[in-house]
Amino acid sequence: MIKSNYKILGIMSGTSLDGIDIINVNFSFNKGWSFEILNAETIEYSKPWKSTLSQLVTLPMDQLEILDIKYTEYLASVILDFINNNSIKSIDFIASHGHTALHQPKNGLTYQIGNQQILAKKLHQKVICDFRVQDVLLGGQGAPLVPIGDRLLFNNYEYCLNLGGFANVSYELNNERIAFDICPVNIVLNHYVSTLGLDYDDKGQLASTGSLNKNLLIQLNEISFYNEQPPKSLGLEWVELNIFPLIDSYKLKIEDILRTYLEHIAIQISKILIKNKSQALVTGGGVYNDFLMKRIDGFSTSEIVIPENEIVEFKEALIFGLLGVLKERNEVNCLKSVTGAKRDHSSGVIYTI
Structure with missing residues (x-):
């Protein structure tokens, strides 16, 4: 009986490298899914780990596989600390995304480190993980995977928008869930802020003092990805090829880069949130960038x-x-x-003790 x-x-590490998100949650099913969050914490990466993870796309596969083992062991230790610190006595299983090292769906490749069998062995818990690989093997993008949760847990909103390393959105269209990456967000903003010795632009204050470079804005908005039809997804490799060289060619002050790129984000998102009298649930670290939220709200017709x-x-x-529960x-x-x-x-790999 089910x-x-x-x-x-639930474990998640995103491309913005904010840290490892761990959530202790009870899921219940009674004609529909509901949840109760018991504990939640973000464990920040140390500077060495943040530096290592930011360079994953440059590593040859043999080095990446070695790092995969080290990262899985590190992830296990972080999860174990969370379990002990919160005195968690009963767990059905652990559902972990891992951390994306490579994402090239057009080449049939997606690779998330931290999804090794040793995770289950070290934690003495069932682990369900590696949710993207099967989808790519079936000809999919392997991303985004969150929309099934948007449909099952947050279906009272017309749009579910997440502002993390990338902006992604999901919504219902003709009785199907549609979802895709819109544009890079924190992965670009944090990259340029880091040159000032900062982790992020607090509330968007630096961006708000910058000047808008209209020529750069025009070129950013003309990038061909934005005219492609979904399904479509983005990765760090794409950013390094298409975004950084373009921005760097203008040799602008950091404040002007942030101001211009933030405007680009708001414009691209507003092209999606177009339903009148609709509501958009917005989550992710980008929510705390007050200036970004002000610009998105100013451009968009959705609440x-x-x-x-x-x-x-x-x-x-x-x-x-929830993906782990559905796989189970x-x-x-x-x-x-x-x-x-x-x-x-039903995607994912199940590791038992």
């Missing part, structure tokens, strides 16, 4: 809704927990309408 209640940990902090910060970890139940957790795969499927 259970209707699950006590799980921008920012939920409580736990949802803002841990929605992706929460939904990867052998139910669909990847939608072909979102990723472009050959079929809907």
